[in-house]
Amino acid sequence: MIRSRWRWDIAVMVALGASYFVAAKLGLRLAFVNPSATAVWPPAGIALAALVLLGVRVWPAIFVGALLANLTTAGSVATSLAIAGGNTLEGVVGAYLVTRFAGGLKAFDRAGNVVKFVLAVIVSTAVSATCGVTTLALAGFARWPDYGWIWLTWWLGDAAGDLVVAPALLLWSAAPRASWLARRALEVAALALAITLSALAVFGGYLALSAHNDPVAFLCLPVFLWAAFRFDQRVPATAILILGGIAVWGTLHGTGPFARPSPNESLLLLQAFLAVTAVMTLTLGAAVTERRRAEAELRQLAASDPLTGLANYRQLITVLEAEIKRSQRTGRPFAVVMLDVDALKRINDRHGHLAGSRALCRVAEALRSSCREIDTAGRYGGDEFALILPETEADAAWEVMQRMAERLAGDGEAPAVSVSAGVAVYAREGDTIERLVGAADEALYARKRKGGRHIRPVA
Secondary structure, three states, X not given: OHHHHHHHHHHHHHHHHHHHHHHHHHHHOOOOOEOOEOOXXXXXXXXXXXXXXXXXXXXXXXHHHHHHHHHOOOOOHHHHHHHHHHHHHHHHHHHHHHHHHOOHHHOOOOHHHHHXXXXXXXXXXXXXXXXXXXXXXXXXXXXXXXXXXXXXXXHHHHHHHHHHOHHHHHHHHHOOOOOHHHHOHHHHHHHHHHHHXXXXXXXXXXXXXXXXXXXXXXXXXXXXXXXXXXXXXXXHHHHHHHHHHHHHHHHHOOOOOOOOOOHHHHHHHHHHHHHHHHHHHHHHHHHHHHHHHHHHHHHHHHHEOOOOOOEOHHHHHHHHHHHHHHHHHHOOOEEEEEEEEOOHHHHHHHHOHHHHHHHHHHHHHHHHHHOOOOOEEEEEEOOEEEEEEEOOXXXXXXXXXXXXXXXXXXXXXXXXXXXXXXXXXXXXXXXXHHHHHHHHHHHHHHHHHHOOOOEOOOO
């Protein structure tokens, strides 16, 4: 088992180091102001995502990948070691800040966390830029008068890499399965097509305006609004990544709104646009996610009892109305069970109201574990509960109650709790909600008055 874990760790480290190296070599092919400084640096996003997902323990893979990339590009062994150290430190600092302050893997669930993620990126990427450019200047591989321009190129390339690449990697790694893909395959395909076509139109030179380098980048924004409002954060993050790849390709070929005579200036303008677009899209997506979450919580609160988590009175009535209509349509019966907790007042008086509230929660847990998926258990009010059992006759309803009582008695908590119950079947005991619930209630209290069979576990 230990050997298998070591093999897995080594495989992960090798894959990470190789990915970093390949991405670094591709990025350094676009180094125009200095052989070691590029405005396109996807390895920063790879490193940040890996360190957040896997922990700081993978830093050697990043260091080795960065070292090999620099050794095979320019500079000396000493400068390559210093630059690789700065690249690694950037990732470690960024991962710490994201994990500590921005929620780690939940950095894109809330708008506030997205802002903190951006601040973490701004701070951490300044570390690598400062270490790298200072090293080059001290070693004579960069002129001091060019320090600011090289630093800006280095920093913006790393920051854009974090903002464009890392979110997609983090989001898909944290939740690789997308249950909505099959249900919304047509919309997903339409969105992917829209992203590709709009990116090609704006940056590929296929639109007359973009061919003349007119400022038409805003034409991409409606697609990102679509992605942010209709899908979870993985889709907007992926859309940004796709746009980034097409935009870099088009800009390097001299087309699109950011193409300039200087390739480095073109890429800096493009990276600034991509970074701002990523921040705005992810923040909007997080705000939409928060609103959906709040609406779901409100719907849950409106339909559930706050103490037990079961359906509340309003939800019980809604389900009863639906079951009556279904029974009238199909001719199949359903059972309603009314329960109340035996001697709850005595429990409150002897053990306190917290014990009484816990007794209600224990009853709710026993009900949940005894029901089918199609059944509805709810708190009718006070110490009374109701259970709606579709396509169930009285004998089967009593069997459910017996199971529930056994679970309740066997939960191992004190004080002991028991319940009494009454059953009514639609439409034999009642053909309206009032009559049906009244019949179940009457059966319940008839049993109590006679001191007859309460629901007890089988001896």
